[in-house]
Amino acid sequence: MLKGWAVSALLFFTTVTVHAKYTIPDDRDVLTQFGTCHQEYLPAHFQVLVWNIKKGEAKADWARDFEIFTPRSDLVLLQESMIDNFVPAIALRQKDFCWDFATSFLDGKDATGVMNGGLTTPLSVQFLRSPGREPIANTPKMVILNEYVIANSQETLLIANIHGLNFVQNKLNREQILQVAAVLKKHTGPVIFAGDFNSWNQDRLAYLDEILNPLGLQKLKFKNDHRRLKLDHIYVRGLTTVDTNIHHDINSSDHKPLTAEFRLQ
Template identity: 65%
Template sequence: MIKGLILVLSLFVSSVAFSTEEKNEIPDDKDVHTQFGTCHQEFLPANFNLFVWNIKKAEARDSWARDFEFFVPKSDIVLIQEGMIDSYMPKVLERQKNFCWDFVTSFIEKDGDQTGVVSGSYAGPMMVHFLRSPGREPVIKTPKMVLVSEYALANSTETLWVANIHGLNFVTDRLNREQIEQVAQFLKKHQGPLIFAGDFNSWNKNRLTYLNEILGRLQMHKLAFANDNRRFKLDHIYVRGLEPVSTKLHNDIDSSDHKPLSAVFRLK
């Protein structure tokens, strides 16, 4: 536990150093959402693949792009945290044939680059909605974002809601919990199948406990992964109304400091 606190403190100090050099801008609501690519499918298949990854702003560049372009064609839905609108990443997104992407910006850096979460699919979403965290990261004063997308499902009258989260990190547990409660309150509106996945920044036992508690109220459960030897379990997939066929934690991928998660689902 002490080692974990030391790590969190060191990351916080790094964020303070970063804030002395950068002045970040929070975009107006009308400027948060950006779209890339073109998809032509109206429905997700009854059996579909999900891929979830915090990509660390694609800092590894070409090695990240190779990994990314390996997984995207195998996936029906892709959820990315720490995505970027810069001179590099949108070009990689647009190379993915028949995929469309929705990007919501958390903040704009001094050089004009934007960071946020991005969700992509072969099927065009029926609805896209973003939630800006009620709390802010200390010192740099930036929010975190959640992107909720609605998809039609083949052979079903129900629709699927998919929430893609980057959770507040260097804050009290209370502020992190408020963000989770905010999303849960929005997801309560939907009666059909749900997926809530991404980087929850759940680096202590308390955060993991209330995450399970809050999402349990929505009848959502967390997927388990074999060989899960992650020191900090920050990234998760929660689901309701779908049957998991398989799950995988991709321990062999090193182009980010987060390991990707994938799962195959079918309708119950």
């Protein structure tokens, strides 16, 4: 059994090694855009895919699943996405899709973060870096926000795609949700706030509703939701939900894809 000083030394050297491994980009280097889309506005009836892809580690299996779901979707919100020699190449196969990526951290030249894609050119793209950081690795989590013109509407749609802080006290995860809520509160049109919230305990699930419900955001219910841990969610305001689904048959990530179909109210 390791003595206390040995454990402390091991943790110290592990932390130093991990800190040296990961690089946090400056704000000016967070956003990456690639691909070309031509639509000026989002259709009034549209479908959204939300999926933590686990960095595309399943390679061919993930690429197959991604290429099934993406062509059916008007908007794609990914967490644990990558800028590496694999994921962008698969994304670029999607005809007329453009992609916005917000880097959380770099491991060498490979970037990990959140990514939004779609057939429609966004009016604006911004990001939020979490106030807290994951322990040991000392890496932040990211939110990317895209704003879109919608057909037959004078209002715009704001999309917020989150990867929530995980191995931290609830207080830090809550601060990240409050950070996003402060931005969503200023938007007067419809909103979709979705992604991997890392809401793995009842307190986290409770304060999501406590913070977001007063903003008019309601969590979508999935008729086939028999997940043991409910980490991934879609909150929505100002849209009518036509259909929802959790795709339990997909195993190329440790998270199941969520899809939802919406139309203007």
